[in-house]
Amino acid sequence: MKQILVTGATGELGTTVIETLLKTMRAENISVLTRKEERKTEFEQKGLNAFIGQYSDIETLEKAMENVDAVLLISSGDQGDRMQEHKNVINTAKKKGVKNIAYTSRSLKDKNTLVNKLMTEHFLTEDYIKKSGLNYIIFRNALYMDVLPLFVGKQVFEKGIIQPAGNGKVAYVLKGEQAEAMANALMTEKFENQTFNFTGDDAYSFYDVATALTELSGKQVIYKSVEVEPFKKIMLDNGVPKPMVKKIVGFNLDIKNGQEATVTNELQHYLGRKPTNLKEGLKLLFNL
Numbered sequence: 001m002k003q004i005l006v007t008g009a010t011g012e013l014g015t016t017v018i019e020t021l022l023k024t025m026r027a028e029n030i031s032v033l034t035r036k037e038e039r040k041t042e043f044e045q046k047g048l049n050a051f052i053g054q055y056s057d058i059e060t061l062e063k064a065m066e067n068v069d070a071v072l073l074i075s076s077g078d079q080g081d082r083m084q085e086h087k088n089v090i091n092t093a094k095k096k097g098v099k100n101i102a103y104t105s106r107s108l109k110d111k112n113t114l115v116n117k118l119m120t121e122h123f124l125t126e127d128y129i130k131k132s133g134l135n136y137i138i139f140r141n142a143l144y145m146d147v148l149p150l151f152v153g154k155q156v157f158e159k160g161i162i163q164p165a166g167n168g169k170v171a172y173v174l175k176g177e178q179a180e181a182m183a184n185a186l187m188t189e190k191f192e193n194q195t196f197n198f199t200g201d202d203a204y205s206f207y208d209v210a211t212a213l214t215e216l217s218g219k220q221v222i223y224k225s226v227e228v229e230p231f232k233k234i235m236l237d238n239g240v241p242k243p244m245v246k247k248i249v250g251f252n253l254d255i256k257n258g259q260e261a262t263v264t265n266e267l268q269h270y271l272g273r274k275p276t277n278l279k280e281g282l283k284l285l286f287n288l
């Protein structure tokens with residue numbers, strides 16, 4: 001790989017991807033895309049090729065993909081027309097003669113039984129890449145461990161955990177480790193149409209999360225698994241907007257149904273060490 005374009009380069013995932021690439025690659029061999037002028041300048045000061053652009057603006061994508069032979073498409077957020085944005089990046093890569101594409105998908109067990117329909121767009125993007133004829137690497141990333149403080153709420157040590165996830169387990173990975181492993185794979189693999197499931201080396205339920213938080217804080221944290229309707233009422237009564245409640249319920253039901261529980265050692269291979277386990281991760285994330 002001579003020249004890689006990293007999209008989402010200013011984001012949390014993208015930042016660590018770039019930092020890791022820079023340990024081995026020359027800055028001039030890395031191109032980045034951002035919507036922010038000040039971030040473009042920062043990248044340029046570090047010697048990278050920075051482009052102002054966005055997934056919905058094909059002309060900007062074309063400029064950023066000039067003389068590029070690999071693109072890392074970091075999936076777009078779910079606010080806009082994510083599928084069309086992804087198609088724009090893939091189509092432009094094809095048009096500009098980019099040979100290789102990598103994509104950040106999600107590690108989920110069965111796309112046909114997903115409750116959170118937003119997740120199906122990852123599989124549609126995978127299919128679109130496969131049909132494009134580009135050489136690909138698909139990173140099926142586990143749920144970031146970093147989402148746990150958001151999931152369990154600021155008052156977890158006073159109120160415990162209430163979720164409709166039953167005993168469902170998640171093979172959480174810290175976002176930074178996900179990014180590091182991805183960058184290492186990008187530098188060592190040849191885009192031979194591979195799909196990697198980048199998961200933690202164990203999967204944990206909210207009972208496990210509660211136990212770990214209890215042990216780390218010395219305060220008793222209890223997880224109560226509730227049914228969907230009472231959970232929705234609690235969320236709505238707390239002022240959480242309806243679409244967000246739907247999304248949170250979808251996440252939880254997918255967890256309950258075992259969608260997030262797959263464990264592989266593929267991340268560990270590219271990370272070059274054991275991924276951070278739940279207790280170590282929660283210690284970091286909650287500053288305990």
Ligand SMILES: NC(=O)c1ccc[n+]([C@@H]2O[C@H](COP(=O)([O-])OP(=O)(O)OC[C@H]3O[C@@H](n4cnc5c(N)ncnc54)[C@H](OP(=O)(O)O)[C@@H]3O)[C@@H](O)[C@H]2O)c1
Pocket residue numbers: 007008009010011012013014033034035036039053054055056074075076077078085104106141142143144147175
């Ligand atoms: N595995 C998981 O658990 C999990 C959880 C949450 C999200 N995700 C996925 O992972 C992605 C990256 O996560 P993150 O934490 O790094 O997100 P983040 O910190 O919010 O960063 C988002 C990045 O995407 C870029 N971006 C957003 N909309 C864009 C657009 N329309 N055109 C071009 N660039 C755009 C932003 O660039 P500028 O602002 O510089 O333009 C920024 O660099 C998310 O977008 C989401 O799809 C995965």
